[in-house]
Amino acid sequence: MKEALRELFKDCDPAVREIITKVLRLEQEKISVERPRVKEDIERIIEAVTRQELERNVSEGDHA
Amino acid sequence: MKLDHITLQNFRQYHGQHRLAFARDEERRVTIIHGVNGAGKTSLFLAINWCLYGKMTDNVRVVDNVGELVSKEAVAQARPGGTVGTSVELRFLHDGHRFLVRRAIQGKRLQDGSLQLPDSDEFIMMRTGSDGQTKPVDNPIGTMNAILPVNVREYFLFDGEKIDNFAKPESSSQVKDAIYLVLKLEVLDRAAKHLEDAAKEYRKELRQNSGGELRALVEKEEVGREERDKHVARKAELDLQIKLARKQIADIDQRLRDAQATKLLQKRRDQLTQDLEHRRSELERTINQIRDLATSGYALVVRDAVDKAMAILDAARERGEIPSHIRQQFVQDLIAQMQCICGRPINDGSSEHQRLVNLMQKSIPSSLENDVINTTAALGTFEERNKRHKQDLEETGKRRVELLTEIDGLEGQLSDVRRQLKDSPSEELSRLEDKRESIEADISSYTLEIGSLNTKIERLNHDITQLNAQIAKARKEESRLQFLSKKLELTQQSADAIRKIYNVFADTMRQRIEEKTKEIFKQLVWKDSHFQDVRLDQDFNLEVIDRYGKPMRPELSAGERQVLSLSFITAMSRVSDEEAPLVMDTPFGRLSSHHRDTITRHLPQLADQLVLFVTDEELRDKARENLENRIGAEYRLEFNPNTSCTEIVEVR
Numbered sequence: 001m002k003e004a005l006r007e008l009f010k011d012c013d014p015a016v017r018e019i020i021t022k023v024l025r026l027e028q029e030k031i032s033v034e035r036p037r038v039k040e041d042i043e044r045i046i047e048a049v050t051r052q053e054l055e056r057n058v059s060e061g062d063h064a
Numbered sequence: 065m066k067l068d069h070i071t072l073q074n075f076r077q078y079h080g081q082h083r084l085a086f087a088r089d090e091e092r093r094v095t096i097i098h099g100v101n102g103a104g105k106t107s108l109f110l111a112i113n114w115c116l117y118g119k120m121t122d123n124v125r126v127v128d129n130v131g132e133l134v135s136k137e138a139v140a141q142a143r144p145g146g147t148v149g150t151s152v153e154l155r156f157l158h159d160g161h162r163f164l165v166r167r168a169i170q171g172k173r174l175q176d177g178s179l180q181l182p183d184s185d186e187f188i189m190m191r192t193g194s195d196g197q198t199k200p201v202d203n204p205i206g207t208m209n210a211i212l213p214v215n216v217r218e219y220f221l222f223d224g225e226k227i228d229n230f231a232k233p234e235s236s237s238q239v240k241d242a243i244y245l246v247l248k249l250e251v252l253d254r255a256a257k258h259l260e261d262a263a264k265e266y267r268k269e270l271r272q273n274s275g276g277e278l279r280a281l282v283e284k285e286e287v288g289r290e291e292r293d294k295h296v297a298r299k300a301e302l303d304l305q306i307k308l309a310r311k312q313i314a315d316i317d318q319r320l321r322d323a324q325a326t327k328l329l330q331k332r333r334d335q336l337t338q339d340l341e342h343r344r345s346e347l348e349r350t351i352n353q354i355r356d357l358a359t360s361g362y363a364l365v366v367r368d369a370v371d372k373a374m375a376i377l378d379a380a381r382e383r384g385e386i387p388s389h390i391r392q393q394f395v396q397d398l399i400a401q402m403q404c405i406c407g408r409p410i411n412d413g414s415s416e417h418q419r420l421v422n423l424m425q426k427s428i429p430s431s432l433e434n435d436v437i438n439t440t441a442a443l444g445t446f447e448e449r450n451k452r453h454k455q456d457l458e459e460t461g462k463r464r465v466e467l468l469t470e471i472d473g474l475e476g477q478l479s480d481v482r483r484q485l486k487d488s489p490s491e492e493l494s495r496l497e498d499k500r501e502s503i504e505a506d507i508s509s510y511t512l513e514i515g516s517l518n519t520k521i522e523r524l525n526h527d528i529t530q531l532n533a534q535i536a537k538a539r540k541e542e543s544r545l546q547f548l549s550k551k552l553e554l555t556q557q558s559a560d561a562i563r564k565i566y567n568v569f570a571d572t573m574r575q576r577i578e579e580k581t582k583e584i585f586k587q588l589v590w591k592d593s594h595f596q597d598v599r600l601d602q603d604f605n606l607e608v609i610d611r612y613g614k615p616m617r618p619e620l621s622a623g624e625r626q627v628l629s630l631s632f633i634t635a636m637s638r639v640s641d642e643e644a645p646l647v648m649d650t651p652f653g654r655l656s657s658h659h660r661d662t663i664t665r666h667l668p669q670l671a672d673q674l675v676l677f678v679t680d681e682e683l684r685d686k687a688r689e690n691l692e693n694r695i696g697a698e699y700r701l702e703f704n705p706n707t708s709c710t711e712i713v714e715v716r
Contacts, residue, residue, distance in 0.1 A: 001247060001248070001573065001639060001640050001641045002641055003641075004569065004572065004573075005248070005565075005569065008565040008568065008569055009561060009565065012557070012558075012561050013554075013557065015554055016554055016557045016558050016561055019259075019554055019555070019558040020255070020558050020561060020562060023255045023258070023259060023558070024248075024251055024252070024255050025210070027251045027254045027255045027258070028209060028210050028213070028248070028251050029203070029205075029206035029207070029209050029210055030206065030209065031209050031213045031215065031216075031245070031250060031251055031254075032205075032209050032213050032214040032215050036254070038258055039258070039261070039262070042258055042259065042262055043262065046262060046551050046554065046555050047551065049554060050547060050550050050551045050554055051547075053550065053554065054546075054547065054550060
């Protein structure tokens with residue numbers, strides 16, 4: 001099943017895949033809670049991946 | 065997850081310490097724990113559940129209506145006021161890590177023999193990594209949810225007597241919930257929803273803040289800069305024109321100076337021009353002087369206030385208050401030491417003491433006294449400064465008027481010289497003067513234009529400076545918005561990607577479960593030719609189709625329902641790749657020998673690890689024979705009616 005999921009997301013952008021993997025892991029950890037408080041954790045994941053992505057774009061731009 | 069060991073300490077009828085190792089070999093993966101009714105099978109099954117999840121995890125009730133968890137024998141043996149409790153320790157393997165979880169609760173035995181327990185128990189989770197290091201897990205509930213969530217556990221650790229629930233006609237929602245949880249559809253759904261919520265917020269913030277402000281400001285700054293550069297270029301051009309015109313005038317003046325007829329007049333003009341320049345520069349200096357005097361003339365405005373302050377200080381001086389004759393510090397020291405300067409002691413409340421206190425009140429602090437003296441000195445010079453200032457202002461004003469008159473006179477004289485030169489009998493000389501006058505007019509006009517350009521350039525410079533500050537601010541905001549925009553893009557793409565695969569994934573998994581359930585059901589049910597098909601439709605209704613192509617779930621016997629449920633659960637476990645054991649409490653109680661036979665034959669292949677809590681009747685004859693080669697560990701639970709306690713006896 002995990003492999004099937006990975007296969008379905010394989011065409012996504014790596015940054016998108018990273019967000020999905022981390023958010024799914026977070027949701028899994030809170031799955032037994034009916035209304036989990038994940039907003040801040042998700043925000044942190046998105047912020048970190050976005051920052052990383054922008055830095056990568058800048059460094060690729062510098063090399064080009 | 066593969067169970068390794070369980071250790072119980074005073075748990076229900078298990079008084080003292082009991083240890084049990086689970087079979088987890090590839091070949092012999094079955095653990096049999098058997099005992100008669102009431103021997104303690106359900107207690108042991110409960111111990112596994114309680115150890116992993118407690119009585120309740122995240123509002124999911126795990127242990128309910130089971131009475132006391134602490135051994136009654138242990139409570140009875142404890143002295144009143146003494147501590148008594150229970151603990152269960154479970155070791156298991158998961159994802160290449162070795163885990164140890166321990167749950168314990170300790171209470172106090174009361175006088176009446178009852179046990180007072182705290183509201184919460186103690187839960188510890190340790191993990192041993194591949195490096196052999198054992199460390200406590202920071203988020204044990206989250207970690208447990210990642211291994212086997214509390215709401216998924218009932219599909220892996222289940223009560224055999226309730227197993228037929230899935231196959232009941234009214235339980236399609238239970239089937240759906242099971243698929244949602246075990247196959248992570250719930251996780252995917254929540255992730256997509258929470259990411260969509262985040263994207264919605266980013267979009268709202270972006271809409272509220274972005275307006276192309278930076279671009280507009282940059283454009284405005286560029287326009288201002290272009291306009292200023294144009295003015296600067298024109299100014300340079302005019303400066304050059306003036307320089308050339310001055311050169312032409314100098315040439316004409318020279319020619320007039322050389323000509324006999326105009327020699328004297330030109331000399332006169334040279335002199336007048338020089339005088340005029342001197343007067344003009346003096347006038348400029350005078351005007352600046354007047355401006356300085358005017359701005360420093362505040363002393364005239366505060367004159368009344370100064371006079372009043374001086375009168376107050378004079379009156380205080382006349383009363384002898386300033387400077388004071390006795391320093392405050394001196395009086396303070398006498399009071400502190402309670403001794404006169406002659407050495408006589410001063411008693412508290414005596415007339416001498418009272419006098420010193422009065423002196424303290426009258427005296428003023430030395431710092432204030434210094435300030436008063438300095439202020440008096442400063443105010444004293446005010447009058448004199450005012451007089452001098454007024455005199456300077458009058459004299460400078462007078463000089464300005466004189467200079468204006470002189471300039472006026474000199475210009476009149478120059479004009480007279482000009483007229484005489486124009487009236488020169490020599491036509492050529494007259495024309496030269498005309499030309500000179502025309503060039504001078506041009507210079508005036510250029511100078512005027514330069515003045516106007518300077519004003520414009522100054523205004524534009526000011527605007528550009530302000531725009532640059534605004535651009536820097538907008539650029540900062542723009543970079544925040546760029547970040548926000550990227551966040552929105554990635555978040556929305558993530559949510560869309562999950563939504564896009566969700567239906568495909570759900571349907572693929574549904575089909576796989578349908579297929580696997582059918583395969584297992586056909587293996588386990590003895591009337592396999594009677595049942596043609598097992599279907600799990602789009603709405604997750606589990607249906608069995610008979611040889612006539614008719615749905616027949618309502619007609620299934622209790623045993624057949626149990627087999628269908630077991631097929632569905634094991635199918636889910638296989639499809640989900642969940643690394644979890646199947647722990648079944650009295651799974652064959654309601655099954656006939658036919659079903660027991662087929663299930664025991666196939667079940668070991670359907671789970672990575674199988675733990676069966678069975679009665680002796682459940683596992684005999686053919687059923688026992690079927691499992692024989694797969695049993696890796698076997699225990700017998702022996703209940704002692706004299707002590708009401710159970711012993712775990714290792715059979716193999």
